[in-house]
Amino acid sequence: MTATVSSRSIPVERVARRRPPRSRAAAWAAVTVIGFFGLAPIYWLVVTAFTPDDKAFAFPPSLVPTEITFDHFVRLAENEQLFGYLVNSVIVSVVTAVLSVAVSAYMAYAFSKFRYRGRSSLMHLVLASQLFPQALLLVTLYAVFSATGLLGSYTALIVSFTTFTLPLCVWMLKGIFDTVPSTLMEAAAIDGASRWRTLHQIALPLAAPGLVAAGLFAFVRAWNDFIFALTLADPDRQTLPPGLVHTYLGEFQTAWPDLMAASLVVSLPVIAAFMFLQRYLVGGLTAGAVKG
Amino acid sequence: MNTLNRRAVLRLAGLSALGAAVAACAPDAAGGGAPKGDAAAKAFGFTSWSLNEEAQKGAVQAVLDAYAARAKVTINPASFPYNEYLNQVTLKLRGGQLTGAVQLDISWLAALAAMGRLKDLGAQAAGGGYTDVALGSGQFGGKQLGLPWTTGSIGLVANTELLKKAGVDGMPATVEEFEAALRKVAKLGGGITPYAAATKAAQLKDILPWMRTFGSPLLEGDTITVGDDASVAAVEWYKKLYDDKLIAPDVDRFDARALFAQGKAAFYDDAIITRGVVASQSPDKSLTEKMAPLARPVLKAGDTPQALLWGHVIVVVDGEGSDAAADFAAYATSDTATVASFFEKVKLPPTTTAGLADPKVSGDTFTADWTEKITKTATANPFWRYAGYAQIEAAIAEQVQAVLVGRSPAKEALAKAAETARPLQK
Incomplete structure (x- = not known):
């Protein structure tokens, strides 16, 4: 079966060349439509961020801004409280990412390279924790952190975020460790390397793209969370999502242009991280996806 | 003598950084965000969504500062976004993390009253000079659980x-x-x-x-x-x-x-x-x-x-600092100079007869018209x-x-x- 498929395999370039013009047009149309849905909200966010308050609510709305202002960015720069939320976001997200990668790397390595009773059940148990709606766990976590005196601290946020990111990180990294040939470990053992050294000096460097992908996933998860950050952290330890809501969404009105300007600015670190690390991210997410 | 190689130094530095991070993440001595009051009730919490809303926070803070200076107490403020406020306050009240005075929308009073932790403010209401409609907005189960802050x-x-x-x-x-x-x-x-x-x-x-x-x-x-x-x-x-x-x-x-x-x-x-x-x-x-x-x-x-009917009330959680918080609630909602000044800044109508009669309020045609044409016959x-x-x-x-x-x-x-x-x- 495999032989038949491989004998019929055709280079990708030739497949593309042979595609009839009509199907190519359809593909482009599909990409354009999907791109529009993906990019239109971002375009609107950028336009609103630069639109004066009284023009932002104009009816009918204008797709192209007729007047541009930087007032919202100036107000944002002058808001010290938002800077505090930003610092909190960075602390919580970075520590969550580091902790998630550290813990999930050891778990994934153990799942991938050791054979022991209950391994498969444990792996599925880890994954099963993803089946619960996270909001359901909020009340329980609140009670636990309250009883342990951690409520309101960074620790409460970091521990809860790490809890939620671990299952996916573990499975992602397990797939990557599966692709590292066991013969390498055996060779290291023959050369006298301990298991600890084999993991740190052979397996982890080879899994670097996966570690980056897992770290980014955990970082973004912590960066974007709203409800846990609002509930478990003190007001002075809250992160940007609740901070932005608190600052711009009020009982009576929403400062949409200011909110859009702030959203644009706070997205920049995540965008920069993705651009800088995207080759690792793609490699890390797809590694181990295909066997053989 | 033992020497440290580069790897050992890096390992130590890493451990130190981790230790510092853990220390930084530890809760502070105050133990989180719960408003604290001391034994002599010279401190209490005030939870309010208005404290973080651009249009109102200055006016609300001025009320807090004036009372704190007058009564020589410390008020610990806490705030949550309006759309999440009821959930957060409910969770914190259930968890025993909420004390002191709490701003509420009048439609939320029943939900919090059902938890049985709110102080009866009947004594404060009796001497406040509130209008009947306003008082009604803070009543539940025959008790005065909230003092009306604004009624519209x-x-x-x-x-x-x-x-x-x-x-x-x-x-x-x-x-x-x-x-x-x-x-x-x-x-x-x-x-x-x-x-x-x-x-x-x-x-x-x-x-x-x-x-x-x-x-x-x-x-x-x-x-x-x-x-x-x-x-x-x-x-x-x-x-x-x-x-x-x-x-x-x-x-x-x-x-x-x-x-x-x-x-x-x-x-x-x-x-x-x-x-x-x-x-x-x-x-x-x-x-x-x-x-x-x-x-x-x-x-x-x-x-x-x-x-x-629409408006805000201030309720007080029974227990730590509740007497001081109740006194603050009465001051914020019924001191004529305070409510008139608050109205001047945020245009939220006061709830006392004297407050409504203050020239700063009665001189505002739109508010007077609204009160006469709409609020007068409003019902919950x-x-x-x-x-x-x-x-x-x-x-x-x-x-x-x-x-x-x-x-x-x-x-x-x-x-x-x-x-x-x-x-x-x-």
């Missing part, structure tokens, strides 16, 4: 310039006159929505005062009357406005304000703060001069105009007595929307709404 109403506002252009003379007093006025405004064209009424499910609770206008009590004793002939007639009338494009699809309060601010709506429903909100969104700097509150039109002359939503009132409102709204889009006839839809709402009466 949600009612109709008109753009008098548009009405004049459309040839509408005077404010419509009956439903028939109101509909005729809408039809005249519709003839203006230009994308104008005659009445920016709520049509999105999330805001369709605005139809409840119209149901009352048509004669439905909504609730009699503990029996939900939604689905009676009067409420069906109200929904059928609303549907007629919808079909005739006198009201627009997919409108909520925010959309309605935007339309009104752009001069694209002649009428809409809002609270008394409408003036400041639409002014900030409007390119027309003279719009506020063209705005006029009007009593909701009645079914027949002589009926009482319907309006929904009868469903607020149930902790699950929001789900009851949502059940009704969902079925009204089904009628608007033509999915169900009014009679059948409202019967279904009542059936869904009944188990939520607890």
Whole structure:
């Protein structure tokens, strides 16, 4: 079966060349439509961020801004409280990412390279924790952190975020460790390397793209969370999502242009991280996806 | 002598950094964000969404500072966003993390009162000089659990310039006159929505005062009357406005304000703060001069105009620092100089007779008009007595929307709404 498929395999370039013009047009149309849905909200966010308050609510709305202002960015720069939320976001997200990668790397390595009773059940148990709606766990976590005196601290946020990111990180990294040939470990053992050294000096460097992908996933998860950050952290330890809501969404009105300007600015670190690390991210997410 | 190689130094540095991070993440000595009070009750918490809202935080902070200086106490503020406020306050009250004074929307009082942790403020209310309507907004189960901070109403506002252009003379007093006025405004064209009424499910609770206008009590004793002939007639009338494009699809309060601010709506429903909100969104700097509150039109002359009571109260959590917090609540809501100054800054009407009579308040024509025409006959939503009132409102709204889009006839839809709402009466 495999032989038949491989004998019929055709280079990708030739497949593309042979595609009839009509199907190519359809593909482009599909990409354009999907791109529009993906990019239109971002375009609107950028336009609103630069639109004066009284023009932002104009009816009918204008797709192209007729007047541009930087007032919202100036107000944002002058808001010290938002800077505090930003610092909190960075602390919580970075520590969550580091902790998630550290813990999930050891778990994934153990799942991938050791054979022991209950391994498969444990792996599925880890994954099963993803089946619960996270909001359901909020009340329980609140009670636990309250009883342990951690409520309101960074620790409460970091521990809860790490809890939620671990299952996916573990499975992602397990797939990557599966692709590292066991013969390498055996060779290291023959050369006298301990298991600890084999993991740190052979397996982890080879899994670097996966570690980056897992770290980014955990970082973004912590960066974007709203409800846990609002509930478990003190007001002075809250992160940007609740901070932005608190600052711009009020009982009576929403400062949409200011909110859009702030959203644009706070997205920049995540965008920069993705651009800088995207080759690792793609490699890390797809590694181990295909066997053989 | 042992020497450290580069790897060992890096390992030590890593461990040190980890230790520092863990130390930084540890809770502070105060143990989190719960408001703390000392044994002599010289400190207490004040939880309020207004403390972080741009338009009000300065005015609220001034009240806190003035009281703290006067009573020589420390007030520990805490704040949550309005849309998440009830959930957060409920969770913290249940977890014993909430003490002191707490700002509440009047519609949330039942939900918190049901937890049995609020202090009876009857003694403070007795000497406060509050109006009867205002006092009523803070009562639950025969107790005065909240001191009214601001009491207003949600009612109709008109753009008098548009009405004049459309040839509408005077404010419509009956439903028939109101509909005729809408039809005249519709003839203006230009994308104008005659009445920016709520049509999105999330805001369709605005139809409840119209149901009352048509004669439905909504609730009699503990029996939900939604689905009676009067409420069906109200929904059928609303549907007629919808079909005739006198009201627009997919409108909520925010959309309605935007339309009104752009001069694209002649009428809409809002609270008394409408003036400041639409002014900030409007390119027309003279719009506020063209705005006029009007009593909701009645079914027949002589009926009482319907309006929904709206406002904020301050409740006090029983226990640590509650006496000091209760004294603060009384000061913030009934000290005449304080409430008049608060009104001057945020235009939220006070709740005491003396406060309303203060020249700063009584001299404000819009507020005086609003109080006379709308708040005077405003009543609370009868469903607020149930902790699950929001789900009851949502059940009704969902079925009204089904009628608007033509999915169900009014009679059948409202019967279904009542059936869904009944188990939520607890």
